Amino acid sequence: MHTRHPDKYLDLNSAKELPDSHAWKPLDHDLPSDGASKLESVPIIDLNHENAMELIGSACKSWGAFQVVNHNIAMSLLDDIESAGKSLFSLPMQQKLKAARLPNGLSGYGVPRISSFFPKLMWSEGFTISGSPLEHARRLWPDDYIGFCYTIQDYENEMNKLAERLMWLMLGSLNITKEDINWSGSKGDQFQAGSSSVLQLNSYPACPDPNRAMGLAAHTDSTILTILHQSNTNGLQIFRQDYGWIRVPPQPGALVINVGDLFHILTNGWYPSVLHRAVVNRTQHRLSIAYLYGPPSSVKIFPIPKLVDKFHPPLYRAITWGEYLGIKAKHFDKALRSVLVCAPRSEFLGAE
Numbered sequence: 001m002h003t004r005h006p007d008k009y010l011d012l013n014s015a016k017e018l019p020d021s022h023a024w025k026p027l028d029h030d031l032p033s034d035g036a037s038k039l040e041s042v043p044i045i046d047l048n049h050e051n052a053m054e055l056i057g058s059a060c061k062s063w064g065a066f067q068v069v070n071h072n073i074a075m076s077l078l079d080d081i082e083s084a085g086k087s088l089f090s091l092p093m094q095q096k097l098k099a100a101r102l103p104n105g106l107s108g109y110g111v112p113r114i115s116s117f118f119p120k121l122m123w124s125e126g127f128t129i130s131g132s133p134l135e136h137a138r139r140l141w142p143d144d145y146i147g148f149c150y151t152i153q154d155y156e157n158e159m160n161k162l163a164e165r166l167m168w169l170m171l172g173s174l175n176i177t178k179e180d181i182n183w184s185g186s187k188g189d190q191f192q193a194g195s196s197s198v199l200q201l202n203s204y205p206a207c208p209d210p211n212r213a214m215g216l217a218a219h220t221d222s223t224i225l226t227i228l229h230q231s232n233t234n235g236l237q238i239f240r241q242d243y244g245w246i247r248v249p250p251q252p253g254a255l256v257i258n259v260g261d262l263f264h265i266l267t268n269g270w271y272p273s274v275l276h277r278a279v280v281n282r283t284q285h286r287l288s289i290a291y292l293y294g295p296p297s298s299v300k301i302f303p304i305p306k307l308v309d310k311f312h313p314p315l316y317r318a319i320t321w322g323e324y325l326g327i328k329a330k331h332f333d334k335a336l337r338s339v340l341v342c343a344p345r346s347e348f349l350g351a352e
């Protein structure tokens with residue numbers, strides 16, 4: 001991975017032109033005509049709506065993603081995490097490299113972890129937090145790192161509560177309750193105690209040739225679900241078989257929820273994980289913060305028995321999050337396929 005991209009620490013914030021190392025095929029033709037992209041995007045769901053659960057269920061089934069409002073996350077916390085991200089990415093490159101991700105590591109500063117699967121580099125930089133950010137924060141800001149750590153901690157705590165609430169709403173829409181779930185011998189309400197998560201900060205500098213650059217290449221998240229806070233700049237797109245790439249415009253205060261691969265496994269394919277990517281633009285810097293929500297490390301994830309019967313045999317084998325991340329790191333977009341135990345029904349492949 002490391003010899004593949006010798007230019008991986010190019011400072012994108014000061015680049016005046018797109019170097020060959022970052023030049024992708026033009027992206028223009030990928031988007032549906034403007035008419036189609038204005039026509040529809042993922043639904044915006046009010047969590048206080050009396051039918052929130054049903055609305056979420058139908059969004060998961062047809063889009064694999066939705067936005068939520070009235071989620072109870074304070075606007076000030078969303079502003080704080082955005083400022084924390086901005087202050088990190090605006091540090092000089094030499095300083096950011098003091099917290100560089102180690103080879104094969106997870107936490108730290110660097111290019112998107114999926115970069116090794118692509119011949120060209122992406123127009124973004126990221127900072128991944130798994131566990132305490134203290135060590136890295138101390139290297140980035142030797143005299144003033146506490147505020148950053150508190151913001152991360154507050155944000156992760158609030159996101160964890162919201163993710164859990166959303167997971168039960170998503171499961172509830174398939175008639176699954178806590179009673180139906182047995183996470184390695186403990187009932188569903190034990191899940192939160194040890195649930196793990198990763199916080200991914202992404203920065204997309206303005207780009208001199210956005211049509212030939214890729215902010216973050218198409219991927220699905222290896223999570224149960226992802227909560228994405230995007231700054232007020234367009235960039236996120238999701239893929240639909242029937243439309244192509246569709247923009248998910250930022251809506252002030254709204255959070256984007258993606259169905260992840262582990263949820264696809266849990267629901268035995270009923271709710272597909274969503275393919276998404278981020279594009280960049282010529283004038284505006286964009287920041288996004290993804291809360292990647294997953295199960296406690298010892299928990300095996302497998303199709304929920306209530307969603308399995310003789311007409312719907314289990315599609316996937318049991319797997320922990322750690323095992324799945326290892327498979328994803330090796331097989332990337334073929335990861336789900338490599339844990340299949342049984343050919344999926346055609347509707348799950350989008351071939352209606």
Ligand SMILES: O=C(O)CCC(=O)C(=O)O
Nearest residue numbers: 200202230236278288290
């Ligand atoms: O920046 C975005 O909108 C997407 C980020 C994302 O997909 C990720 O971090 O997994």
Ligand SMILES: [Fe+2]
Nearest residue numbers: 219220221276
């Ligand atoms: Fe993602």
